[in-house]
Amino acid sequence: MADSPPRQELPQNNNDDDELELNKDLERIIENVENISVQLTWMAYDMVALRTSPELGASMRQLEEAYRRCRAVVCGDQDQEPRMSQSPDPAATTLTQM
Incomplete structure (x- = not known):
């Protein structure tokens, strides 16, 4: 060795x-x-x-749509307008005219 x-x-x-x-x-x-x-x-x-629970899918879609609308309002996302602005509220037009 x-x-x-x-x-x-x-x-x-x-x-x-x-x-x-x-x-x-x-x-x-x-x-x-x-x-x-x-x-x-x-x-x-x-x-x-x-x-x-098949209703869960419909609920989730509604929740996602509500989230997208809220995000559009909060973040000012121009690509996705909230549905409320598409159908104007008569009270809102009265306030803006003042």
Whole structure:
């Protein structure tokens, strides 16, 4: 054993850099898989909820529409006008004429 040639060691920096790169890649892959898992869970929940109560879909659509109208009013979104402005209120025109 004393006659065996000394082992040549690889540069440590190269191995450390490869390990760091591998760890970063693995973390990114795990995060992506977690995100997909969350999305699949929500999809399954939505399917079960909609099949259990069909009225829930209609309620959700009404809620989304109300949210869009409120957001348009609060944020001043010009692309989506609230429906109230499409049919003017007679009291509102009286106030603006004063």
